[in-house]
Amino acid sequence: MQEKREITITCQDRQIQVPYGITLQELAKELYPKDYKRYYLAEYNGKLAELHRTIKREGSICFLDGTNKDSQRAYRRSLVFLMQRALKDLLDKVDWDVRVQFSLGDGYYCTLKGHDHISDSFLSKLSLKMEELIQKDLPIEKNIFPTCDAIALFAEQGMKDKERLLRYRSNSGTNIYELDGAYDYFYGYMVPSTGYLKAYDLKPFKEGFMLLFPGKDPQKVEEQKPPVKLFDTLMTAKDWGSRMEVDTVGALNDAIAAGRIKDIILMQEAFMEERIGALARQIASEEGRKFIMIAGPSSSGKTTFSHRLSIQLRARGLTPHPVGLDNYYLNRDQMPLDEFGQKDFEALEGLDIARFNEDMTRLLKGERVELPIFNFNTGKRDHRSLPMELGRDDVLVIEGIHGLNDKLSYTLPKESKYKIYISALTQLAIDEHNPLSTTDGRLIRRIVRDARTRSTPAQETIAMWDSVRRGEEKNIFPFQEEADAMFNSALIYEMSVLKLYAQPQLYAIPTDAPEFKEAKRLIKLLDYFMPVPTEDITNSSLIREFIGGSCFHV
Numbered sequence: 314m315q316e317k318r319e320i321t322i323t324c325q326d327r328q329i330q331v332p333y334g335i336t337l338q339e340l341a342k343e344l345y346p347k348d349y350k351r352y353y354l355a356e357y358n359g360k361l362a363e364l365h366r367t368i369k370r371e372g373s374i375c376f377l378d379g380t381n382k383d384s385q386r387a388y389r390r391s392l393v394f395l396m397q398r399a400l401k402d403l404l405d406k407v408d409w410d411v412r413v414q415f416s417l418g419d420g421y422y423c424t425l426k427g428h429d430h431i432s433d434s435f436l437s438k439l440s441l442k443m444e445e446l447i448q449k450d451l452p453i454e455k456n457i458f459p460t461c462d463a464i465a466l467f468a469e470q471g472m473k474d475k476e477r478l479l480r481y482r483s484n485s486g487t488n489i490y491e492l493d494g495a496y497d498y499f500y501g502y503m504v505p506s507t508g509y510l511k512a513y514d515l516k517p518f519k520e521g522f523m524l525l526f527p528g529k530d531p532q533k534v535e536e537q538k539p540p541v542k543l544f545d546t547l548m549t550a551k552d553w554g555s556r557m558e559v560d561t562v563g564a565l566n567d568a569i570a571a572g573r574i575k576d577i578i579l580m581q582e583a584f585m586e587e588r589i590g591a592l593a594r595q596i597a598s599e600e601g602r603k604f605i606m607i608a609g610p611s612s613s614g615k616t617t618f619s620h621r622l623s624i625q626l627r628a629r630g631l632t633p634h635p636v637g638l639d640n641y642y643l644n645r646d647q648m649p650l651d652e653f654g655q656k657d658f659e660a661l662e663g664l665d666i667a668r669f670n671e672d673m674t675r676l677l678k679g680e681r682v683e684l685p686i687f688n689f690n691t692g693k694r695d696h697r698s699l700p701m702e703l704g705r706d707d708v709l710v711i712e713g714i715h716g717l718n719d720k721l722s723y724t725l726p727k728e729s730k731y732k733i734y735i736s737a738l739t740q741l742a743i744d745e746h747n748p749l750s751t752t753d754g755r756l757i758r759r760i761v762r763d764a765r766t767r768s769t770p771a772q773e774t775i776a777m778w779d780s781v782r783r784g785e786e787k788n789i790f791p792f793q794e795e796a797d798a799m800f801n802s803a804l805i806y807e808m809s810v811l812k813l814y815a816q817p818q819l820y821a822i823p824t825d826a827p828e829f830k831e832a833k834r835l836i837k838l839l840d841y842f843m844p845v846p847t848e849d850i851t852n853s854s855l856i857r858e859f860i861g862g863s864c865f866h867v
Contacts, residue, residue, distance in 0.1 A: 323373040331368055338364035338505050341376055350511075351531065352376040353384040353504045361830045363387075364505045365455070379531025382779075383502070383830070389526055391453060391504040392513055393421065393746050396524060398495045399442035400425075410471065414521070415547050415738075415748045418537050419528045422544065424521035431522040436515040443513070446493070450508030454491045463487040466496060474744035477563030481843060500747045501834065519544065546799040547738050553584060554740035559805055561742050562749070562841045569843045574806060578849050581805050585855070589618070592733065592798055593625035596708070602731040603677060604709050605633070608716035608792070609735035610785040612758040614802040614855040618735055619712050620865040621853065632706050638713025638721075640685050640699075641669045645692035659784035661715050670724040676703045677729060714784070717792035734796035737803040743841060752782070753838060754803065760835075761814040762859040771818035775828040807856050808838075809845035814860055 318333040324344065331340055337357065341349040341364065355362050358372035361383055368374070377384040393413055400411055410426035425431065458466065460482050466489070467475040475498055479487060489496055490503055504510065514525040514534045525534045554560040559568055559577060568577055596602050605622070609615055623633040641664045642648075651657040665685075672682050683698035703709070715721045717732050737758065741749045756778055763769035793799070816839055819832040850856060857863035 320368065320371050322368065322371065324375070334367050334369060336364065337362060337366050337368065337374065337376075340368065340374070345376075350509050351378045353379065353387045353509060354381070354502055356830075359825060359827075359830075361502065363455070363502045379527060380529075385526075385531075387502045387504055388510070388531075389421070390499045390501055390747075391507075392510050392524065392526065394453065394490060394492055394495070394497055394499065394503070395443055395446060395507055395510055396423075396439070397497065397746065398492045399439055399446060401495055403439055403442050411746070413524075413742070413746050413748050414551060415742070416750065417523065417539050417544060417547070419535065420523045420525035420537075420539075421748065422518065422521055422539075422547075423524055429520050431517050431520075433517060436517060436522055440515050443510075447507045447510055450506050451493045452506045453503050455488050455503070456491065457486045458489045460485055460487045463489055463498065467498070470496065472497075472745055474561045474563055474742070477561065477567065478744050478841065481563065481566045481841070483840075497746060498744070500743050500838070540794050542734075542794050542796065542799055543738075546801050550738055550740040550801050550803065554805055557805065560740065561744055562808075563744065565741065565806065565809065566841075566843045569809065569845060574809075574845055575849045577806055582851060582854060585802075585804075586621070588800065589621050590625050592800065593622060593629055595798070596626065596731050597629040597631055599731070601728050602708065603703060604673065604711055604722065604725060604730045606716035606722070606730055606732045607710065607712045607735060608714055608732075608789060608796075609802075610755060610789050611781050612755040612762065612859070613735045613737055614758075614858055615712050615735055616867045617853075617855045617858040617863065617865055618800060618802060619710050620867075621855075622733075623710055626708065626710075630706060631708050632704070633708050633710045634701065636684065636709050636711045638664065638669075638711060638715060639689075640687045641665045642687045642694075644694060659714060659788055661718060661720060661788065664715065664721070666721060666723075670722065673709075673722065674724050676701060676709070677725065679703065714788050717795055718788070719795075731798075732796045733798050733800055734793045735800045735802055736793075738801045739803040739808075740805050741808075749808075751803070753835065754808065757808070757811050757815050757835060757839070758859045760818055761811055764814070764818050765859075765861055770821065771815070771832065772822045772826055772828045775822075775831050778831075802855055804854070804856055806845055809842045810847060810850070810856055810860065812839045812842050813844050813846075815839060 319330045320333050322329055322331050337355045341352050354377045355364060356375040357366060379385060379388060397411060412424050414422045414424060460479055464476050464479045487498060489498055512527045512532055512534055516523045516525060518539055523539060527533060528535050557577060557580065559565050568574060596605060607615055607619055619635060626633045643663055643665055648656040649660050649662045657663060672684060675682050681700065681702040684701050686695040686697050686699060688695040717734060722730060737754050738751050739749050739754050743749055760771045760774045763774045816836065819836050822829050822832040847860060852862055852864040858867040
């Protein structure tokens, strides 16, 4: 009888012997028998892996719990699949067409075809059905289908968006997940079984409902109030995409293949200019608005937007003057430190708030003020200054991450400020059940811009992205609903353009680098999009801030 082979694995800084061919899930059960289900994925020799993966090579293993962002993504996808399976039992086949529209806070906004109102009682029944499936601990299995068979499967099930998406897939095989007779395709990894999906909530919202996820604590769902202004902005973008018949990646690819992309680019730019013009009209109509405060997360296109808004304000008789909040930085040796002991350049306390309020108050009184200029080479305030005086038609266009926070402008009357939140809130979904992450869109924008303007490789941009995101969650997102207006800077075609610039940068990341798994995920995302050349994109387009060729100084 042949002796069972064992291999050496390093896990949690200790070496252990494990049977050849054991799954990662089986190993997790052995190592953590009481709470193994808190681990959703693993890193096996530096590569992300689902827990059904077998161990056949020596190396290192790290199990990832719900505090890890890749595990959080897997949990969310799996919860969507569980909800689909529960709806299949709860409703007639013709009625259970659920669509995941977009991310909203710690949850997804979902709608049901043919249901304009979702009641608490209906969601209670859905939750009971989901709990029943969780208690059964049903496996979520992955199988490779020939892509042609996957297309036929989704056509048969009425999932037309997936059918459309996969028509542009170059791979001969497609990973299809199965849960108790339900089949679907998901962009990314999944948990092993329904028993892992303990924390979630369902709440009616608008015409649909929210599928809520755990936040910082993986074990519970926090009470939250959906951001209404953000929802309205996202729905406006969704409705426009639907009117253009381009609401999914597959639909965009169809439009590109049919030669419609030039018209789509022109219509998108016209729609964006119309919205900027409407903002300018609103500001001009409200007498006394002297400070236009613009804030948004990284790579939202704030600079181009500020230029285009200023042009529209001039057309309405106002004289805008740009002011960068970065000029109010304290000297570098006065910067506050973050929790890691590093200088925190994104903290509100890193700005000379007293000087800012003094300057703005004096300007509001009609006085002449010398505005500071920060020298980023020396890390100190420059000896030069910018003289400024506000006449009847003058307004300041103030751009910076703290623009929406009233602690920055605490001495200024509310009626003197017009606050604008800007972000890239994509209209597209990958398909019916996979929304396209707005954060991924901004990261890809930043990778392209950093490489072009700062010679920063994609590996470095990805490495600092988590820190950027922490700053946004602390300094920007909590104030977004306080804005007087929200502006969506996403362009429906932009991922097809950015693909041409981002892919070479992502492929340049070494496979053994910690950032490679994120690069691989983004490469897979970009693979869904057909490319679009840039010759039909005007030099005033917001996308030019990232790919180059802008008529503005960006």
